[in-house]
Amino acid sequence: MLAEIITIGDEILIGQIVDTNSAWMAKQLNLIGVSVKQITSVSDDEQHILEALRLAETRADLILITGGLGPTKDDITKKTLAKYFNMGFRNDAAALEMVRQIFEKYKRPLLDINIQQADVPDGCEVIVNKNGTAPCMWFEQNNTIFISMPGVPYEMMYLMDDEILPRITSSFKLPFIVHKTILTANIGESFLAKEIEEIEDSLPAHIKLAYLPKLGQVRLRLSAKGDNEAELHQEVEVYAKQIISKVNKFVVTDEDIPLEKAILDLMKSKGLTLSTAESCTGGYIAHLITQHPGSSAVYWGGAVAYAYELKESILGVKESTLNTFGAVSEQTVTEMAEGAIEHFKTDYAIAVSGIAGPDGGTEEKPVGTVWIAISSKHKTVAKVFNFSNKRIQNIERSAASALAMLLNVLKETV
Amino acid sequence: MLAEIITIGDEILIGQIVDTNSAWMAKQLNLIGVSVKQITSVSDDEQHILEALRLAETRADLILITGGLGPTKDDITKKTLAKYFNMGFRNDAAALEMVRQIFEKYKRPLLDINIQQADVPDGCEVIVNKNGTAPCMWFEQNNTIFISMPGVPYEMMYLMDDEILPRITSSFKLPFIVHKTILTANIGESFLAKEIEEIEDSLPAHIKLAYLPKLGQVRLRLSAKGDNEAELHQEVEVYAKQIISKVNKFVVTDEDIPLEKAILDLMKSKGLTLSTAESCTGGYIAHLITQHPGSSAVYWGGAVAYAYELKESILGVKESTLNTFGAVSEQTVTEMAEGAIEHFKTDYAIAVSGIAGPDGGTEEKPVGTVWIAISSKHKTVAKVFNFSNKRIQNIERSAASALAMLLNVLKETV
CATH class of the missing domain: 3.40.980.10 (MoaB/Mog-like domain)
Incomplete structure (x- = not known):
């Protein structure tokens, strides 16, 4: 139909x-x-x-x-x-x-x-x-x-x-359409295509494979159409397994869910908690997380610390750190993440501080410079990114990168 | 073309x-x-x-x-x-x-x-x-x-x-299309149409009026098409002024900007600052505000306090208030808003606490029950809303209602 x-x-x-x-x-x-x-x-x-x-x-x-x-x-x-x-x-x-x-x-x-x-x-x-x-x-x-x-x-x-x-x-008697989606991160579309070329070439005519790239992630979607739903499910599972085993280290999840939901599911299954300390993303990461039902089991909350004063009062960032290194620095974002762990008492914390633009850039730190830190109780990793000159894109790419970093830390530690 | x-x-x-x-x-x-x-x-x-x-x-x-x-x-x-x-x-x-x-x-x-x-x-x-x-x-x-x-x-x-x-x-030599948008709040589409019926009937053929309703707001858009740009601007301004003077008390702004941007502009012009204390909206209000360039001049930041512990530690909500009245109550949302004013030292604060769903509802407080408070240094107003059973809608409608409440408070006080 x-x-x-x-x-x-x-x-x-x-x-x-x-x-x-x-x-x-x-x-x-x-x-x-x-x-x-x-x-x-x-x-x-x-x-x-x-x-x-x-x-x-x-x-x-x-x-x-x-x-x-x-x-x-x-x-x-x-x-x-x-x-x-x-x-x-x-x-x-x-x-x-x-x-x-x-x-x-x-x-x-x-x-x-x-x-x-x-x-x-x-x-x-x-x-x-x-x-x-x-x-x-x-x-x-x-x-x-x-x-x-x-x-x-x-x-x-x-x-x-x-x-x-x-x-x-x-x-109506309708045919069945069965989709299976595999979310990957940290690999480009062409490389992914080359890695799984043989599997793609072996697909029967009633099963299609699509590549859906977005913000550093690529979603692979297998779609099968036919009259026998159970058989279609089995067939796409077989091909999905082949793909997953071929590019396993880039696979985030084999469910059709966004990255933050995959993280929530993983953390919930391990009984872990999360908080956020956001500056340039301005609550967007918190929003991505809390739009999902059941997020409160993992996510305790966080700070949106736009002003220096709030970075100090809510997160305990030292005034001297802000004055010496600036708000957009490895030192500040590290103190933000570690402050979130200490004050919000969660197992993990995400911190982001950057220049979303269009104003606020300098020669040394142009618009699009974003520091991201992930803390656990034992360790903090921080990384700098250089995104674009567009505000909304910088917010979205910062959030996607922060979540991808958190997933990597979780994969290494849990 | x-x-x-x-x-x-x-x-x-x-x-x-x-x-x-x-x-x-x-x-x-x-x-x-x-x-x-x-x-x-x-x-x-x-x-x-x-x-x-x-x-x-x-x-x-x-x-x-x-x-x-x-x-x-x-x-x-x-x-x-x-x-x-x-x-x-x-x-x-x-x-x-x-x-x-x-x-x-x-x-x-x-x-x-x-x-x-x-x-x-x-x-x-x-x-x-x-x-x-x-x-x-x-x-x-x-x-x-x-x-x-x-x-x-x-x-x-x-x-x-x-x-x-x-x-x-x-x-190419292109004709000009001039749009003028008037954002209204707190009036339904039909009532608005009845109020401005005469003005609408008097519009010449090259000027169209459209009604764009969304989340308790209605955007009115006048569109004029022709070869003389300056003349078109003058014409739509005349009709826009007629509409604004007819329904003045419902008009938020005559610019094509969202409600939160109109609030930011108003607060900036008066040198006022804002913070947020969000539970069920989970950072969405902060995100709406901070997506706009220049928001840092007004918005200092806020808390996303999902867990009881964070409502207490960041916002100073009393444990006894949470235990006696629950997180979704007039008392809690009032303490959240007043706590934001006190701890974040801003002139105004928005606080939201509700049950976004799909879980967490009770007979007394079903999914969709949302308390919103607006505080200034002198006064707090709080109001309860009963939205739907859909999580994303509850988040969006809570945010829209909170912003409309803030605008009303600002209109009365500044």
Whole structure:
């Protein structure tokens, strides 16, 4: 079964928002064996939407449409769908009831434009949206299903999880798609490719291998498609094992999880605790860690010490160290990491101090100079990096490098 | 001038990565007066790429293509472009020299597949990529420009900023597109629409108004298109002023910046300082603040206090408060905020303590219960929120609500 995703809204095409919906939907569809053929973002323009629907109908069995369902004048998806399917409008009782309940909950008066949110093309089936005022609409035409959803991420996610995905799995016999991901660090894409060339060449036609590089890590993804799920799992496991044994020292994990989650899992299994002492990464490492459920079992917390005063008061960095060597130095980052171990009483600590930019660089320490230290109770290792002149990149690359360093220390010591 | 963006790569269609490139490219193109008509994501499949190129050529004057240029076998963009334009291959001397330099810098041996990265379709112009081994390629056919770039974000960004955008602006006479954004908080989309209905109805055809709701905020965007830039700026300013005076008490800023940046700007102009004390948001608020250049003038730092021990040791929360009322309580969050003021010596502090989930909820305090406090030297306000059962959403909504609360306190006191 082939699906396409169409997102409607000028805000994506002028770059004001990043389309995170499509990746999430694609992931869920793949999990139930539906392949996504194309993702298309079009403007709030009738002719353009009609053309996108027409082309998608020639390629796909299932078309998921998000956006353009708000109550305001710039939202024209509903009108355009009615035109595409040549339908009139009805005010849907169940959709109206949901709008009423939402307005009652927030004790707000119901306006005419809110009542109109329950107007739908008369040939569609309404799926009630419990988290918002725009109903979800299901159309069928020439064996293709069209589903229109609001673009607000959590409304779309609830509708997909609770309504749409279950309906699709129960209505269709779908092939299985099995993915297996291996996360590697500290090896470049080309070298990895050369190392595993023979394994790659031996893959059967229904199994594909992809390389996904990001911030010093390369994710290898094996994807197998077929009718027998158990067999597919076995097959990808065989190839995954071959790859892992070939490049073992670069393998972080064979689960499809980010580096920090792999570290959390490893530390949790050993009963180890972690804290952070961040300057230029400004809480980003803490955020990466704490976005994962269960992180509190390992991560106790930390300091975001932007000002000198906080480096001293929370982490116990000596004033003389800051004055002699500067905040971005081996000495300061070492005292930050060791201070975190001492004050936060964890087994390991990460410390980062650098110049994220765009200001603050000097000839000796240009923007992008970042010191990272990893401490355990017995030992501290510190290393300097020279990243780019872009602030957000420096923050992200510092975090990725700090986590990779922590993993190396853990591999050596536990 | 109309542009389209085509991203090539299975990783987007299986939802393994979010396509952030397209939004960034669209934003840059809009700034120079190029409208993006469509963004299309297709798989690493020859027929599909060829069809996407053909359709885009019928609609656009400029087609930006990213992805599929890696050295590995799953990357087929270059071969497919050669087929589309009916070209052979040449090994490009400038591209090869860049590959050599990069491998020299990292002291890695040059492999055959790396040398092949300098192979390009023989009718294209090569734009050297200083940050990676895949060259950028510029094609022209039937008055349409096709530009193929690597999908690695920072390589693409450098090529766009330093090479492609300057070439486009100097080669074409482009219309101007002027955007003006007004950020509002604490008012729903429909109510906002009703408040400014008359102004919206009075807009001329070349000025559009869009509503962009997100996390309790609504961004209003006026977009004007025409040949006289100064006139367009004047026009949107007139309508923006009308809107701002109509809904003044909900307006955060009339710049296209996020809430935390508006707060930083306001606090900086008044010489005020800020610290944070985060539990369930785990450093996310600190990260939102510190991603902005110049944040160190206002933000001194803070604590990520996940464990009870750190709430006590860094923030001075009393053990008896934690034991009597729990970590998620008005009393604890108040002591966290006041502790931050006292220990970090800032003028204002944000504190957040809640149950982000999925575990840790109780009947009395279900997942999504979040206490937020804002302290100044004179006063603390605390408020409880009941968000959803999804961890990431709870973190994001807690941060957005904390920032909105801080803004309200600042508006009342400074």
